[in-house]
Amino acid sequence: MTNPKNIENTQSPRISVAPMMDWTTRDYRFFARLFNPNIILYTEMVTTGAILFGDAARHLAYNPEEQPIVLQLGGSNPQDLARCSKMAEDWDYNEVNLNVGCPSDRVQNNKIGACLMAEPDLVAECIAAMRHAVDIPVTVKHRIGIDEMQSYEQMLHFVDTVAKTGCNNFIVHARIALLQGLSPKENRDVPPLRYDDVYRLKQDRPDLIIEINGGIKTLAETQQHLKQLDGVMIGREAYHNPYLLAELGQLWNLEAPDxxxxxxxxxxxxxxxxxxxxxxxxxxxxxxxxxxxxxxxxxxxxxxxxxxxxxxxxxxxxxxxxxxxxxxxxxxxxxxxxx
Missing domain, CATH: 1.20.120.1460 (Four Helix Bundle (Hemerythrin (Met), subunit A))
Structure with a gap:
C-alpha cells in the first residue's frame, strides 16, 4: 500500500513525539496532531507477542489524522519482528521503529529494550529481517549506553554494526540506562544527559540520520540541537505542555493554532x-x-x-x-x- 503521508517526504527537520507507554495512545495522538501537521507521532511500544498472539487490530488501529505515524515494536526475534513490520506496512504505518532503549524489568526479562544494546549483532539481525520484509523505513531508538557499556566507542560500535544492514536512521536517548539499581522512572532522570556524545556521533557518521531525545523542553532548545543534528524527539514535555507542539510550528513558518x-x-x-x-x-x-x-x-x-x-x-x-x-x-x- 502507499501511505498518503510518507515520512520521507515530510518537510525537514524531523521533529517527533516520543513513544511513551500509557501516554501516546491513539486518543493522545489525535489530540497532538491538531497542534502541528508536520510532527511525527509514535505509538506506544507494542511487543511482537501482543500483535502476533493477541488482538492485533486493537494494537495497530489508529485514526487516519494521526499520520505521519510510526509503529514502535518491542522484540528480539527477527522473524517475529519481520512479521509485525509487514503487518504495520499493511496497516499503512509510515515507518517502523525498534525499541532498544526501554529499561524496565518487564522488557528486560523478555529480551526487549535497552538490554539489547549489549547484543548489537542480534539487533542487526532483527533490523535486517525487518528491512527485508517491508518497503517503509525501519529505524532504531537506543540509549547512549547501558550498565558497564558507557563509552562513546561502545555506542559507535553498536551503531556501526546495525548500520551495516542499511538502516540509516538512529534516534538516540542521550542518557545511559542502568538496568541494575535504577527504576524506569529514575532512568529517565538520574543518569546525566550527554548531548555531546550524540553530536559526536553525527560528526563521525555524517551520512546517517541522527536524532536526539532526552530532557528537551522548549523551541529554543530544539533549535540548538538542530544546528548539530537531523531531528529532535520530545517526550514528557509534549504531553504535559502540548502547546509546545504548536510553538514548534515556527520551524516550518506555521501559524500557531488557537x-x-x-x-x-x-x-x-x-x-x-x-x-x-x-x-x-x-x-x-x-x-x-x-x-x-x-x-x-x-x-x-x-x-x-x-x-x-x-x-x-x-x-x-x-x-x-x-x-x-x-x-x-x-x-x-x-x-x-x-x-
Missing part, C-alpha cells in the same frame, strides 16, 4: 469515542495540559481529572470557565494599563 480552536476540533472526536463506549476519563486525561501556565489552568485540570467530568457537557462547562478566567485576566491587565 487553543479553543483545537478544542472545537477535539469535541466531535470525544463525542465519537463516547459513542464507541470509551470512558470519558481515558480521553480527558490527555488534554489536561492544554492551558498550561495560563489563568484558570488549575481549575481546568481539576474539572477534567480524576473522573470529575462525567459527560461532554462537563467538558463544555470547563471550557467556558477557563475562557472566562482568561478574559478576566486580560481585562484586569488592560485596566492597569489605562492611565
Amino acid at each position: 487553543r479553543f480552536d483545537i478544542m472545537a476540533q477535539m469535541m466531535p472526536y470525544i463525542a465519537k469515542r463516547l459513542q464507541e463506549g470509551a470512558p470519558l476519563s481515558i480521553i480527558t486525561r490527555h488534554i489536561l495540559g492544554l492551558f498550561q501556565n495560563l489563568p484558570g489552568a488549575r481549575k481546568w485540570r481539576q474539572a477534567l481529572s480524576g473522573g470529575n467530568a462525567k459527560s461532554l457537557q462537563d467538558v463544555e462547562v470547563a471550557l467556558l470557565n477557563i475562557q472566562a478566567a482568561m478574559q478576566r485576566t486580560e481585562d484586569y491587565l488592560l485596566d492597569k494599563q489605562t492611565p
Whole structure:
C-alpha cells in the first residue's frame, strides 16, 4: 500500500513525539496532531507477542489524522519482528521503529529494550529481517549506553554494526540506562544527559540520520540541537505542555493554532469515542495540559481529572470557565494599563 503521508517526504527537520507507554495512545495522538501537521507521532511500544498472539487490530488501529505515524515494536526475534513490520506496512504505518532503549524489568526479562544494546549483532539481525520484509523505513531508538557499556566507542560500535544492514536512521536517548539499581522512572532522570556524545556521533557518521531525545523542553532548545543534528524527539514535555507542539510550528513558518480552536476540533472526536463506549476519563486525561501556565489552568485540570467530568457537557462547562478566567485576566491587565 502507499501511505498518503510518507515520512520521507515530510518537510525537514524531523521533529517527533516520543513513544511513551500509557501516554501516546491513539486518543493522545489525535489530540497532538491538531497542534502541528508536520510532527511525527509514535505509538506506544507494542511487543511482537501482543500483535502476533493477541488482538492485533486493537494494537495497530489508529485514526487516519494521526499520520505521519510510526509503529514502535518491542522484540528480539527477527522473524517475529519481520512479521509485525509487514503487518504495520499493511496497516499503512509510515515507518517502523525498534525499541532498544526501554529499561524496565518487564522488557528486560523478555529480551526487549535497552538490554539489547549489549547484543548489537542480534539487533542487526532483527533490523535486517525487518528491512527485508517491508518497503517503509525501519529505524532504531537506543540509549547512549547501558550498565558497564558507557563509552562513546561502545555506542559507535553498536551503531556501526546495525548500520551495516542499511538502516540509516538512529534516534538516540542521550542518557545511559542502568538496568541494575535504577527504576524506569529514575532512568529517565538520574543518569546525566550527554548531548555531546550524540553530536559526536553525527560528526563521525555524517551520512546517517541522527536524532536526539532526552530532557528537551522548549523551541529554543530544539533549535540548538538542530544546528548539530537531523531531528529532535520530545517526550514528557509534549504531553504535559502540548502547546509546545504548536510553538514548534515556527520551524516550518506555521501559524500557531488557537487553543479553543483545537478544542472545537477535539469535541466531535470525544463525542465519537463516547459513542464507541470509551470512558470519558481515558480521553480527558490527555488534554489536561492544554492551558498550561495560563489563568484558570488549575481549575481546568481539576474539572477534567480524576473522573470529575462525567459527560461532554462537563467538558463544555470547563471550557467556558477557563475562557472566562482568561478574559478576566486580560481585562484586569488592560485596566492597569489605562492611565
